[in-house]
Amino acid sequence: MKAKTNLIAVFLFSWIFTVPAFAQTLNSSYTIQQGDWLSKIAKKAYDNPHLYYRIIEGTNKKAASDDSFDNIGSANDIQVGQKIWIPALPSANNLTGIPQTNCEIRLWYNFQIVAVGIINKKWEQDGIDLETRAHKAYEMRHEARVNARFMMQNKEEVSVLQARDMEKYGNPNGPTFEYLLKKNTDAGLTLADAYQSIIDSSSRTDTRYNADCQ
Structure with missing residues (x-):
């Protein structure tokens, strides 16, 4: 009986110290499991x-200082x-007051756009149609x-930035709604899928610029 109890204790001790690698908690490492993708992990960790x-x-x-981590090039990598x-x-204290530096402005901007996906759910619950939701997003x-550029x-x-956008989109303040709609439909998406794509992209941040503020 004592031997059996000892085995259980060893098992529990081992389990306690191996769980963190598989727990999606903040400020901790996690080992990718079959069926994982980053947005799924973010949903569990950050909701x-x-x-x-x-x-x-x-x-x-x-990864820059620990060889046990590998760089991630993209969300699918x-x-x-x-x-x-x-x-x-x-x-949240970092969001009080007026942003001053480019990184503070980037943080403010990110919090504005990541909220789009959550707010869109409310719009959907309120019965707002897809096209209108796409315009609002x-x-x-x-x-x-x-507003972020105004604060810079x-x-x-x-x-x-405005010159770059003018050259790329024909608009100094980024792509117009019409530009995005045409881009999506030209890519073969149905009108409904094109509207949904605009909603999804409206809440997506750019990791290339975010990395400059780490």
Whole structure:
């Protein structure tokens, strides 16, 4: 009986110290399991699938000093058995006051756009049709972009961004709704899928720029 009790104790001790690798908790490592994808992990860790970019950034930052982590190039660039890092979100205290630096503005901007996906669910519950929701989601992101650039201290940097967008989209403040709709339908999407794509992209952040603020 004593031997059996000891075996149970050893099993429990072992289980306690191996669970963290498989627990999707903040400020901890996690081992990718079969059927995992980053937005799914972000949903469990942050209750928001759109915050998957935080995991990419956190893992890549760890990889710079810890060989047990590998860099993640994109959201699809993960494998079963790979070790990732799930960082905590910035303190809400960082969002009080007017953003001053580019990184503070980037943080403010990210919080505006990641909210689009959650707010869209309310719109849907309220019975708002898909086309209207697509327009509203687009406007939320567009206004966040314009306001973020207005807050930037270096107006030369703003001019560079506007010139880039003018060349790429024909609009100094990013793509228009019509541009995105045409891009999606030209790619073969149905009108309904094109509207949904606009909603999805309106709540998506750019990991390339976010990485500069880590």
